[in-house]
Amino acid sequence: MAAAARFTVVGGGLAGLMTTIKLAEAGHQVDVLSLVPVKRSHSVCAQGGINGAVNTKGEGDHPDIHVKDTLRGGDFLAEQVSVKGMCYAAPGIIYLLDRMGVTFNRTPEGLLDFRRFGGTLHNRTAFAGATTGQQLLYALDEQVRRYEAEGKVTKYEYWEWLGTVKDESGRCIGSVAMDLRTMEIRTFPAEAVCLATGGPGIVFGRSTNSIINTGTAAGRAYMEGALYANGEFIQVHPTSIPGEDKLRLMSESVRGEGGRVWVPRKKGDTRNPREIPESERWYFLEEKYPKYKNLVPRDVATREIFMVCRDLGMGLGGRDGVYLDVTHIPAKTLDAKIKGVMEIYEKFVGDDPRHTPMVIFPGMHYSMGGLHVSFEADPRTQTPVDGSPVNQSTRIPGLYAAGEADYAFHGANRLGANSLLSCIYSGMIGGPAMASFAKNQTTSAAAMPEKYFADAKKYWQDRFATIKQMNGAENPYQLAKELGDVMTENCTVVRYNDRLKKTVERIRELKQRWNSVNVLDTGVVANRALSYTNQLWNMLELGEVIATSALLRDESRGAHYKPDFSLPEPKSKDPREDPSWMDQWRARHEKWAKTTIATYASQGPQISYQDLPTPVLDPEPRWYA
Known part of the structure; x- marks a missing residue:
């Protein structure tokens, strides 16, 4: 295989851009697909800051404390190896962004300023006013533009990722995408593909997410064989x-x-x-x-x-x-x-x-769950091995995920200002992982038979031709509203099993009604209704994963709160002083300290549970009094 390979990154937010930078700086060609202009990606909406234990205020902060706060805040359900790697990389990431020209606030002495965020007692959050996401996104895009000018990066803005192209072994060798202006469908051969497509906020109807955040790409990847992990953990911002x-x-x-x-x-x-x-x-x-x-x-x-x-x-x-x-x-x-x-x-x-x-x-804000990704742990440092092809990889060989689209960094609850950090860190390790994967393949994607690409393209051409002919009585936007209403009512702050059962039944009813949709628009250019009708099916699939996963997890942990399965209040502000309560907590933790794994099946998601890997930090109950 030639030294310079071609890759595809889907999503132009922080995770996608950092993945692109890491691939381009290694000399590779990168196609970036984005639903919107890259500088309008949802990362632009992040406000508060980015975490890193830089300790400029002399509080004794350290990456180890950042690790503990993150794991404890996520109720010990996060992938601990990736969390440790992220927290240790955080100070360097902040200084890297500073050198890129991010206009971070500074103290009167000229040092980077840091503010406190939830779940920590330290001033750990670097910030650029209240538009930190915008400043970081613009800084990374500026770096990508350098590679764009050199011909290493090609941006495809207003293109929607539809699905993978696979060879006979199941390896992802490219993507199928659609130009949302001309409705052209084409394939993009790639040695590896990274989905950095954000969260599924619009599954809940109204949320703090941009309206492009339907979760459609993750939903489709799940349907094509990727695992979806911890779907029940949905953050509702206070x-x-x-x-x-x-x-x-x-x-x-x-x-x-x-x-x-x-x-x-x-x-x-x-x-x-x-x-x-x-x-x-x-x-x-x-x-x-x-x-x-x-x-x-x-x-x-x-x-x-x-x-x-x-x-x-x-x-x-x-x-x-x-x-x-x-x-x-x-x-x-x-x-x-x-x-x-x-x-x-x-x-x-x-x-x-x-x-x-x-x-x-x-209001609904963030999904801790996402596509299941793996890591190779260094046994000495208990952080991801640099350049391992396993890092950020999904179950589909050659398909990677980064940012909010993956599940690995936040467990049952994300701490504020860890989101921008996890996006950038996952891109930093995901890009080299993709390059290593490509290097280890005996046959490049570019050398694969054209039949694989032609068949994948024809599948999507036929699917959209079928959708365009749908002239039933159902309005896809009304179905989406009903999905959002039932998800917000029953799958957000407080959850009850009887309501969750009805939610799953309602989603299955909506899936039946989808078959009677009227596509509303049969135009051949800029047909948003055509695209959205396809996306809606993927949203329904993800909604069913979220509701089913919530139904089956009979405990309260982080953002997943079931009053019927919650422990009583301990007798002491420090629960470790209440032995009886601690016994109950240990029993609950031993039973439910597992990752929820959803596998696609036409009859509905098949849910199993995966034991957490050997922890970096021994678990303990959360208390904040």
Whole structure:
């Protein structure tokens, strides 16, 4: 095989761009497929920052503490080898981004500034105001453009990945994709393919995700033989603002800079929040969690807000909503640290949060689950082996996954500001893994018989020709709305088995109704309805995986909360001082400390459980009081 091979990276966010950089700097050719212009990828929406135990504030922070916080925050369900590798690489990644020109905030001394995020007691989050994702995305795209100018990278913006091309052994030797403007379908031969396609937020209807985040690529890869892991773990961010079209994120950085969550102590109090004195405000997170206060992990904060509004009926005006208050912080400080978030709230709500407390409520935000990927652990360091072809690999040989599309870094709950880090780190190890995989193959994808590519292309041409002829009574967008409604109602903050069973049944009903869809548009150019109807099927498949996985996991862990299977409160703030409770916790952990594995079958996902590998850190119960 020639030294320069050709690869495909699907997705132009941080994970995709870093994978591309690693492949291009090794001299390879890379085709980048993206639904939207690369600089509009969903990474651009990330606000708060990127974690790394740089310890510029002299707090004694260290990558080992970052590892512990990440594993503990994820309730010890994360892939521990990959987490350790990520946390140890984090300081170097931040300095690399700094050298690329990312406009990180700095201290008066000129050092990189760091803020606190949830689930940690250290200032560990580097940030560029409240638009960190945008700054990182633009910096990586600038690097990719250098390789683009050299002819090593070719971008295919407004192209949708449809599926793999496989040889007779099942190896992925390329992709089939569609130009969303001309509706042309073509194949892309590749020695390896990486799916860096983000999460499935639109399966839940409205979320903080971009509307392109349907999960369609991961859903299709799952249908073609990849495993989908830990689908039940869906993060609901504690602070978002509702919208008719989608939810808008109010970053954790707001609380990291001193924002406080509260409701009036008097139920039904309708006074202007500025007229309610401190003594009549209930700062419920600070009261219950005096150590971490407003910066408990997201799953904890979300459940507390949900409980205050839904169970106690103390939401603002008796409705869903609590105050997120920064009015005690000088406006000049807010503009220096989180101006982007302030402007989003002011634009979409109409109130200036510098002077009027924000009204927020939890909203679907992130999927900890995703395509199952593997790693080769160095027995000495317990981190991924550099350049191993196993790293970030799915069950389909030659198909890799990175970023939110994979499952490996966050376990049952993601800590804030670990997302940008995991995207970049997975790309950093995924790119070399793909190159190593290609080097180990006896026959290159480019030398494979044309028949494999022609057959794959014809499959998709026939499928879209069939969809274009669908003229039933069902509207695909209505089906998607019904899917989102039932997923949000039953698969987010609180889960009950009877409702989950009905959710699975409802999704199967929606799949039946999909067969009676009207495609709405039979045009030959820019036919969004045609593309979406195909995507909708993949969304239904993922929705069934998520709901079925949630139904079968009879415990509460991280973002997966079942009141019927939760442990009672320990008698002590430190549960280790309650031996009886610890015995219950150990029994639960021993039974359920497993990765949920979903395998595709036409009759529905087949769920099994995979033991966690030997841990880097011994598990312990989470407590934040």
